[in-house]
Amino acid sequence: MSKADIPFSDGEAYERAMGQWSRVVGKTFLDWLDVPKGLRWLDVGCGNGAFTEEIIERCAPIRVIGVDPSNDQLTYARARSAAAEFRVGNAQALPFDDDEFDVAVMALVISFVPDPAKAAAEMVRVVRPGGLIASYMWDYPAGVPNYPILAAAKSMGIDPPVPPSATFSQHDTMRHLWEGAGLEAINTRVIRIPVSYSDFDDFWMSYAVPVGTQGKLIYSMSPNAREQLRSCLREQLPTSADGRITYEAFANAVSGRVPE
Secondary structure, three states, X not given: OOHHHOOOOOHHHHHHHHHHHHHHHHHHHHHHHOOOOOOEEEEEOOOOXXXXXXXXXXXXXXXEEXXXXXXXXXXXXXXXXXXXXXXXXXXXXXXXXXXXXXXXEEEOOHHHOOOHHHHHHHHHHHEEEEEEEEEEEEOOOOOOOOHHHHHHHHHOOOOOOOOOOHHHHOHHHHHHHHHHOOOXXXXXXXXXXXXXXXXXXXHHHHHOOOOHHHHHHHHHOOHHHHHHHHHHHHHHOOEOOOOOEEEEEEEEEEEEEOOO
16 A cells, blocks of 8 residues: 555644544444453554554553554654554555454444455454454444535535545444354444534644645645635534534444354
8 A cells, every 4th residue: 555545644634634533433433342451462553553552551451562654653653652553554464364363353444445354354363262353433424523524515515535435434234244244242322422523623733734635625625625625614604602613423343253
C-alpha cells in the first residue's frame, strides 16, 4: 500500500479530528468484550496508538503489538506508549505465525481495508483456537463523527469520497463477515456516543485537517467552495443558545471465537 493510499498518515492530525471520539467508543468496546487480563493482543490497523493505549490501560495485556501500514502514524504511536510494540504491516498479510495471539482486534479500520474477508481470515490465522476476534467501525456514513461535513457537502452537490469497503461498517455485513471467517459465539452491538464542540470554530478546526475523508474533501475544494461549506455547516449543525454543538455518533461492533 502506497502512502497516497493510506487514509490516515498524520498521527497528530488524526488525534485532533477523530482520536478523541475514537477513545470514547474504544473504551465502551473494550468493556463490552470483557476479556481476562494477561493476554496476548494484536491491534490491527493501530494508527497513532490511541486504541492500543486503551488496551494497555484497561486490559493489562502480557503482550500487545500494533500493526499499521503508515510509518508516520507508528512514529506517533511509539512516542505515546513504550509498553507496546509497533510494526509496519498489512492487515491482509499479517507478519506473524499461526496461533501467536489470544485476541486480535481491528478498531475503526475494516472499512478502509480493500479485502475485509482476507483481513478477517488473517486475524483468525494468528489467533489461537478459542481466542477472540473483534472489530468495530463507525456506521458509514450517518454514524461517523464527521457526518455533518459529509451531509453538508452532499447538499452542495458534492459526493464525498467513500472508504473502499464502506458497506462493511454495517451491522449485518459485519456479522456475515465473521460467520464467513468460520468464527463461533458471534455477538454484535451498537455503540452510541455524544459528540460535542464548544462552538463552530472548535468544530471546524477539528476537521479542517488533511486526514481522512473529510480532510481530503475539504482540501480538494476551491476557497469559494470551502467557504460555502462553512456556511452550510453553520446552518445545519445542531447549535445551542450558547453556541455549543452536540450530536450523536455510533459504531457497530462484532466479536467471535476461533473454533477449538
